[in-house]
Amino acid sequence: PVFRATTTAPVNIAVIKYWGKRDTTLNLPTNSSLSVTLSQKSLRTLTTASCSPSYPTEDTLNLNGRPQEIQSSKRTLACISSLRTLRKSLEDADSSLPKLSSYPLRIVSENNFPTAAGLASSAAGFAALVRAVADLYQLPQSPRELSRIARQGSGSACRSLMGGYVAWRTGELADGTDSLAEEVAPASHWPEMRAIVLVVSAEKKDVSSTEGMQTTVATSELFAQRVSSVVPERMTAIEEAIRDKDFPKFAEITMRDSNTFHATCLDSWPPIFYMNDVSRAAVRLVHDINNAVGRTVAAYTYDAGPNSVIYYEEKDTELVAGTIKSILGATAGGWDGPFYEPLANVT
Numbered sequence: 527p528v529f530r531a532t533t534t535a536p537v538n539i540a541v542i543k544y545w546g547k548r549d550t551t552l553n554l555p556t557n558s559s560l561s562v563t564l565s566q567k568s569l570r571t572l573t574t575a576s577c578s579p580s581y582p583t584e585d586t587l588n589l590n591g592r593p594q595e596i597q598s599s600k601r602t603l604a605c606i607s608s609l610r611t612l613r614k615s616l617e618d619a620d621s622s623l624p625k626l627s628s629y630p631l632r633i634v635s636e637n638n639f640p641t642a643a644g645l646a647s648s649a650a651g652f653a654a655l656v657r658a659v660a661d662l663y664q665l666p667q668s669p670r671e672l673s674r675i676a677r678q679g680s681g682s683a684c685r686s687l688m689g690g691y692v693a694w695r696t697g698e699l700a701d702g703t704d705s706l707a708e709e710v711a712p713a714s715h716w717p718e719m720r721a722i723v724l725v726v727s728a729e730k731k732d733v734s735s736t737e738g739m740q741t742t743v744a745t746s747e748l749f750a751q752r753v754s755s756v757v758p759e760r761m762t763a764i765e766e767a768i769r770d771k772d773f774p775k776f777a778e779i780t781m782r783d784s785n786t787f788h789a790t791c792l793d794s795w796p797p798i799f800y801m802n803d804v805s806r807a808a809v810r811l812v813h814d815i816n817n818a819v820g821r822t823v824a825a826y827t828y829d830a831g832p833n834s835v836i837y838y839e840e841k842d843t844e845l846v847a848g849t850i851k852s853i854l855g856a857t858a859g860g861w862d863g864p865f866y867e868p869l870a871n872v873t
């Protein structure tokens with residue numbers, strides 16, 4: 527027999543950025559972070575996990591049609607081994623269950639967007655992997671408990687197991703058991719929220735997040751302040767903004783946190799650059815739109831790459847998405863599209 531489960535996981539885009547690890551093996555962050563889960567209509571990973579006693583002995587992983595070196599990916603191995611251990615304990619407690627934990631696994635995963643282009647593909651990827659294997663193994667663990675496993679695959683992945691507004695609490699314990707994701711508000715709390723993704727470049731990024739954040743932790747002088755006071759204050763403030771559906775407040779914190787994160791990258795030694803001229807043109811345009819309208823209607827944020835994600839409310843779609851498309855779309859030699867327009871929060 528072949529046992530099988532298929533699932534999808536969404537992309538999440540942080541508004542308070544995770545940048546820095548206090549433990550690289552357990553993948554524990556130096557600060558809490560908060561993200562918005564995007565709609566799976568535009569951006570998602572689709573993963574099928576199967577297992578069978580008749581499969582060849584090794585676990586395999588295929589990503590976007592290409593076999594991956596699973597044995598050299600400590601992170602993938604860590605996720606699989608944690609999930610297997612949970613399945614094994616179910617089988618030990620109930621001898622009538624099929625011994626799935628002893629069968630080789632086959633994982634097949636596909637993104638509908640460019641991988642490693644600063645579009646949080648690792649987040650959706652590891653979240654889908656963990657969810658698919660957990661479903662295959664019929665594990666009773668909650669998304670919050672599974673976030674502990676997904677975190678070991680990629681930090682940001684722990685936030686893609688839930689919808690809506692999700693916080694990843696840094697936690698205090700050395701073993702990381704309290705470093706978990708939790709839903710701050712469901713998608714339905716703020717259904718007017720929208721996001722547009724401007725794909726400035728779909729190429730692979732120069733410096734991976736993992737490597738970049740290690741350089742920042744080791745060398746940036748601004749970083750300590752970000753971790754000790756800037757982020758904790760912003761976490762509290764943005765959670766209030768979300769609770770009150772206060773878009774201008776949400777937007778200012780989001781833009782400032784993106785800017786602080788990229789400032790610590792520039793302050794790293796040697797400096798790290800993720801944004802480019804087109805990214806900066808989009809930043810200026812968002813400020814221009816907000817100034818022209820006389821209220822804050824749009825907020826940009828950038829991950830470890832040049833692509834912009836711009837948040838706005840549904841009523842301002844024409845003003846924000848319309849203006850950005852017509853102006854940046856007409857800029858010669860810069861932006862080469864496409865635009866993704868996921869409705870934030872609708873899964």
Ligand code: DP6
Nearest residue numbers: 540543544680681682735736829830
């Ligand atoms: C800038 O989650 O990709 O997108 O844990 O090393 O896999 P690893 O890092 P990753 O880093 C994401 C960094 C970020 C900010 C964020 O998503 O919070």
